[in-house]
Amino acid sequence: MRFSNPDAILQAALDAERTGDHETARTLCHRLLENAPAGRQAPAAHDALARLLVGQDMAAAADHSLAAWRLIPTDRTHRSNLWQLLTHLGEAGDIARFQGRGDCVGLVALGNALRRDGQALRAERAYRRALDLYPEVSFTLSRLACLCAEQHRLEEADALFLDAAGRHGGRDAVTRTSPTFLRSLREAPPPAGIRATIQEGAGVAARPLVVYACCDAVYARKFLPTMVRSIVEDSGLDCAIALHLVNPDAEAEAVVATLAAAHGADRFIVLREAIDLSPLGGDAKTYYACSRFLVLPDLLVRWQKPVLMLDVDLLAIRDLNPLLTTSAHSDLGMMSHALKRLDIWSLLYADVLHIRPTTGALRFLDLTRRYIRHFLDRGLPVWFLDQAALAAVHLAGFTTEAPPRLTVYPADIHSSTVMVDREGRYWTDDSAYFYSVRATGGGQHAVQRLKRRAGTTAEVKPG
Structure with missing residues (x-):
C-alpha cells in the first residue's frame, strides 16, 4: 500500500483500524510520524496508536497519548485519554520494568506500580520526580493527590486536587478532601431538592x-x-x-x-x-x-x-x-x-x-x-x-x-460472566450476587432477551 499524501495515509490508517486490520493501521500511523512527527496529521496518528496499543501495552499507549496531548494540549479528548491512561497504568508486577525510566510516563507508571505493591513512600518519590521534571503534565497531580488521600493527608490532597482542577479540570474539579470544605457544606443552608x-x-x-x-x-x-x-x-x-x-x-x-x-x-x-x-x-x-x-x-x-x-x-x-x-x-x-x-x-x-x-x-x-x-x-x-x-x-x-x-x-459480589441461549435463559456464576451489564462490558446487546436464570456457568458443558 503506497500513499504520498499524508491525509490519505491517515484516512487509510483509520479505515484499517475500523475494519480490524490493526497491523496495517499501526504501520501507516508509524509511517506518518516518521515522515512528519509534528505534522498536522500527527495528533490523530498518535491518538490512533494509543487506541491500538492500550490492550497490549498501556504504557506505550500512554506515550502516544502524551505526544498527542503535547501537540494539541487544548483538545478535550486528548486530555481525557491521557488522564485515564496515567491513572490506570502500572501494575504491582511492573516495578522492574519501569525502574530507571526518567520520562514522564515511566515515572507515573512506576509510582502507580509501587502504590499497588504497597510501597507508598517510593511511589510518592516517583510522582514528585515526575512533577519536578515535567511540571507541565499536570495529570501527575491527580496521582499524588490520591496517594495523599489514601494516607489521610486530606488537606494536602485537597490542595493538589484544586491545583489539578485549575489546570486540566475533569474529574479532579469535583474532588475535594478538605474536612473544612465538607464542614462548610454541612453548615450551609439546605440544598434544593428535586421536583x-x-x-x-x-x-x-x-x-x-x-x-x-x-x-x-x-x-x-x-x-x-x-x-x-x-x-x-x-x-x-x-x-x-x-x-x-x-x-x-x-x-x-x-x-x-x-x-x-x-x-x-x-x-x-x-x-x-x-x-x-x-x-x-x-x-x-x-x-x-x-x-x-x-x-x-x-x-x-x-x-x-x-x-x-x-x-x-x-x-x-x-x-x-x-x-x-x-x-x-x-x-x-x-x-x-x-x-x-x-x-x-x-x-x-x-x-x-x-x-x-x-x-x-x-x-x-x-x-x-x-x-x-x-x-x-x-x-x-x-x-x-x-x-x-x-x-x-x-x-x-x-x-x-x-x-x-x-x-x-467485596468486589466479587459482581459476576463477570453471563451466557444466554436462544430462549433467553441465562447462566451466571453462583458465587456472586449481581451481574452488572454495563460494568462488565458484556451482554448489554442481549440484556432485553434475558428471561430466566437457568443455572450456573459451571453447569454448561463444553461443546
Whole structure:
C-alpha cells in the first residue's frame, strides 16, 4: 500500500483500524510520524496508536497519548485519554520494568506500580520526580493527590486536587478532601431538592424493604424489565420496588405499566421527575446517576425502612438476603475494590447501597447530597461526581465526630460472566450476587432477551 499524501495515509490508517486490520493501521500511523512527527496529521496518528496499543501495552499507549496531548494540549479528548491512561497504568508486577525510566510516563507508571505493591513512600518519590521534571503534565497531580488521600493527608490532597482542577479540570474539579470544605457544606443552608411526583402502591407499607432504582427513559426501556424480574424472581427479597424515572416518555411509562401488571401494582412506587437537562448536553448522564442521591435522604425519612439502592443495569442472580445480613447492623453497606483505591473515585461504588433508616445513614446521605448539589449548581456535572461525593464524605466528612457505621462489600459480589441461549435463559456464576451489564462490558446487546436464570456457568458443558 503506497500513499504520498499524508491525509490519505491517515484516512487509510483509520479505515484499517475500523475494519480490524490493526497491523496495517499501526504501520501507516508509524509511517506518518516518521515522515512528519509534528505534522498536522500527527495528533490523530498518535491518538490512533494509543487506541491500538492500550490492550497490549498501556504504557506505550500512554506515550502516544502524551505526544498527542503535547501537540494539541487544548483538545478535550486528548486530555481525557491521557488522564485515564496515567491513572490506570502500572501494575504491582511492573516495578522492574519501569525502574530507571526518567520520562514522564515511566515515572507515573512506576509510582502507580509501587502504590499497588504497597510501597507508598517510593511511589510518592516517583510522582514528585515526575512533577519536578515535567511540571507541565499536570495529570501527575491527580496521582499524588490520591496517594495523599489514601494516607489521610486530606488537606494536602485537597490542595493538589484544586491545583489539578485549575489546570486540566475533569474529574479532579469535583474532588475535594478538605474536612473544612465538607464542614462548610454541612453548615450551609439546605440544598434544593428535586421536583417529582410519587405514586405508591397500596401494599408498599407492609413490605420490610424498598429496592430503589433511578434512570432516564432510555435506560428504563433497556434495563428495567430484566432488573425488576430478577428482583421479583431471583433475589429472595420481600420488598417494595421504587422506580425513579427522570423525564419519562410514553414508552418508559408503558414499560412501568407492564411491570406493574406482571408483578403486582401494589408493590410499586413510581417517582416521576421532570427537569430540563438540555443545558447539560452530553453530560446529562451525570445527572441521571446523581438524581437518586438528591432525593434519597427524603425517601429514607418518608419510608422509615431499609432501602437497597441499585444501578438499573444490575441483575440479582441469587438470594440477596445473606448479603444484606452482613450489613444489617451498619448504617450503610456498599462495595469497594482495594486494588482500585489508586483512584479516590473508586473508593466506594455507587451501584449497590444498603441503607438503614438510622441517624448515621441520614447524616452521611445528607452530606453526600450537599456535595453533589454544590458541584451541579456550579455547572460541573462531571461523570463520577456521585462516587467522588461518597469518597469525600467517607474520608473527610466526619473527622471530628463518630462516623457512620459502614460495611464494605467485596468486589466479587459482581459476576463477570453471563451466557444466554436462544430462549433467553441465562447462566451466571453462583458465587456472586449481581451481574452488572454495563460494568462488565458484556451482554448489554442481549440484556432485553434475558428471561430466566437457568443455572450456573459451571453447569454448561463444553461443546
